Structures are given as C-alpha cells and as structure tokens.
Amino acid sequence: MKAFACIAAAATLLALAAPASAQFAKPEDAIKYRQSALSVMGTHFGRLGAMANGRVPFDAKVAADNGEIVAAMAKLPWAGFGAGTDKGGNTKAKPEIWTEQAKFKEHSDKLQVETTKLAAASKTGSLDSLKTAFAATADTCKACHDAFRNK
Amino acid sequence: MKAFACIAAAATLLALAAPASAQFAKPEDAIKYRQSALSVMGTHFGRLGAMANGRVPFDAKVAADNGEIVAAMAKLPWAGFGAGTDKGGNTKAKPEIWTEQAKFKEHSDKLQVETTKLAAASKTGSLDSLKTAFAATADTCKACHDAFRNK
Numbered sequence: 001m002k003a004f005a006c007i008a009a010a011a012t013l014l015a016l017a018a019p020a021s022a023q024f025a026k027p028e029d030a031i032k033y034r035q036s037a038l039s040v041m042g043t044h045f046g047r048l049g050a051m052a053n054g055r056v057p058f059d060a061k062v063a064a065d066n067g068e069i070v071a072a073m074a075k076l077p078w079a080g081f082g083a084g085t086d087k088g089g090n091t092k093a094k095p096e097i098w099t100e101q102a103k104f105k106e107h108s109d110k111l112q113v114e115t116t117k118l119a120a121a122s123k124t125g126s127l128d129s130l131k132t133a134f135a136a137t138a139d140t141c142k143a144c145h146d147a148f149r150n151k
Numbered sequence: 152m153k154a155f156a157c158i159a160a161a162a163t164l165l166a167l168a169a170p171a172s173a174q175f176a177k178p179e180d181a182i183k184y185r186q187s188a189l190s191v192m193g194t195h196f197g198r199l200g201a202m203a204n205g206r207v208p209f210d211a212k213v214a215a216d217n218g219e220i221v222a223a224m225a226k227l228p229w230a231g232f233g234a235g236t237d238k239g240g241n242t243k244a245k246p247e248i249w250t251e252q253a254k255f256k257e258h259s260d261k262l263q264v265e266t267t268k269l270a271a272a273s274k275t276g277s278l279d280s281l282k283t284a285f286a287a288t289a290d291t292c293k294a295c296h297d298a299f300r301n302k
Contacts, residue, residue, distance in 0.1 A: 033194050036187035
C-alpha cells in the first residue's frame with residue numbers, strides 16, 4: 001500500500017506545484033507523457049486481466065506486483081492533460097476533456113480510487129477479489145474512454 | 152524510500168516470474184512498453200535536471216516527488232528487452248543488448264543504483280546533493296545510450 005500511496009502523494013503535489021501546461025515545453029511532450037504513462041499502466045493492468053479472465057493461471061505474487069504498479073501509474077497521466085495540450089501530437093483526446101474539465105477530473109479521480117482498491121484486492125491472494133476489482137476498474141477505464149477518447 | 156523500494160521489489164519479482172519475452176504478446180508491445188517507461192522516467196528526470204542546472208528554481212518538494220518517480224520508473228523498462236524484441240517496432244536498440252546481455256544488465260543495474268541514490272538525494276532538501284546525484288545518474292544514462300542505443 002505504501003508504494004502507491006507515496007507516489008499518489010507525490011503526483012498530487014506535483015500537480016499542485018505548477019499549472020499542468022507549465023510542466024511541459026511543448027504540447028507534444030505532454031501528449032507523449034500521458035500516452036506513455038497510460039500505456040505502461042495498461043500493460044500491467046492487462047497482466048491482471050489475463051488472470052482475472054482465466055487466460056493465464058492465477059499467481060498471487062504476480063497479481064500483487066502488477067496491482068501495485070497499476071495504482072502507482074494511475075496517478076501520473078493527468079498532469080499531461082493541461083491547457084493547450086488538446087492538439088500538437090497524435091492524440092485521440094476529445095475536446096470535451098478541456099470543455100468539461102470537472103467531469104474529466106471525476107473520471108480520473110475515480111480511476112485512482114478504483115486502482116487503489118485493485119491494488120489492495122491484488123494483495124489478498126484471492127482470485128475472486130481480483131476479478132471483482134479488475135471488473136470495476138475496467139468499467140472505469142471504459143466509461144472515461146467512451147466519454148473522452150476518440151475511436 | 153519505501154515507495155520505490157517496493158516497486159523495485161515488485162519489478163524484480165515480475166522479471167523473475169517469467170521470461171521477459173513471455174510477458175508481451177508481440178515484440179512491438181515490448182518495444183512500446185520499454186519506450187513508454189523510459190519516456191515517463193525521462194520526463195521526471197528532466198524536471199530534476201532543470202533544477203540541477205538552474206533553469207528553474209530549486210523546490211525541495213518538487214525534487215523529492217520527482218526523484219521518487221524516477222527511481223520507481225527505473226525498475227520497469229528492462230522486462231521489455233526480452234529475447235526477440237530487437238526488431239518489430241521503431242527501436243533504436245542496438246543488437247549488442249542481446250549479444251552482450253551481461254554488460255547491458257550491468258548498465259541497467261547501475262541505473263537502478265544511481266536512481267535510488269538520486270531519490271535519496273532529492274529528499275535531502277540540498278540542491279548540491281541533487282546536483283551530484285543528478286550528474287551521476289545522467290552519466291549512467293549516457294554510458295548506456297552510447298553503448299546500446301543508435302543515434
């Protein structure tokens with residue numbers, strides 16, 4: 001729990017330290033950053049999914065390790081969605097991210113809540129707990145993608 | 152310290168859990184993963200560099216937070232360099248990564264040592280400590296890039 005709690009605190013403080021857009025020299029940099037963070041998160045989330053969906057045998061240690069990384073990574077991408085980063089790279093981000101910022105933040109906050117639960121579930125050694133938390137997190141991913149990401 | 156120590160342990164265990172190549176369905180996936188992890192690391196490392204080099208004012212909290220993330224991210228990319236991932240995407244990786252694996256591992260291990268020191272230094276509140284650790288880490292990046300990354 002401590003690892004991602006710490007990284008969460010770090011990410012929150014970073015986000016507060018400066019306007020998000022000021023953290024990147026160019027919109028392309030912010031876009032690359034958020035895509036990279038989401039991609040790393042997705043890789044580790046996919047490993048949990050493979051176990052949750054029975055494609056690979058459940059391994060409690062692998063579950064715990066991947067859950068930890070997913071929760072840590074879930075804190076990072078949001079700083080890359082600062083003002084002015086709607087264009088400038090190859091992005092699927094919808095304009096609504098910037099026109100409905102409060103709603104977008106609700107989604108990103110929810111992901112952090114769900115991945116924190118997922119990390120906790122991934123440490124229980126229970127495949128059923130993992131399945132439940134994985135499904136809840138996957139629903140959160142999908143809801144945000146449906147609202148804010150172009151196909 | 153706990154955050155990155157934990158993620159380090161998690162990453163090590165993941166690396167031991169299966170051959171690296173088995174963790175990715177396709178070489179492209181491994182290449183994207185390692186590039187993404189290195190990119191996120193580079194972003195946060197760059198924030199430390201901006202302070203170490205005087206481009207932005209030193210902020211102890213921002214330093215500590217970024218150091219933590221750099222050290223955590225430094226554990227991740229190596230699983231993406233498994234057998235068969237020398238080709239398959241847009242990669243600058245030299246063949247020597249796979250023909251001189253022990254030497255490559257020395258470099259990746261060294262980066263993890265140096266970023267652990269960097270994270271510690273970034274928490275001291277001392278710009279001089281940050282500068283020293285940043286320079287040592289940057290040297291480590293460069294040595295590995297010179298040996299194992301095409302221009």
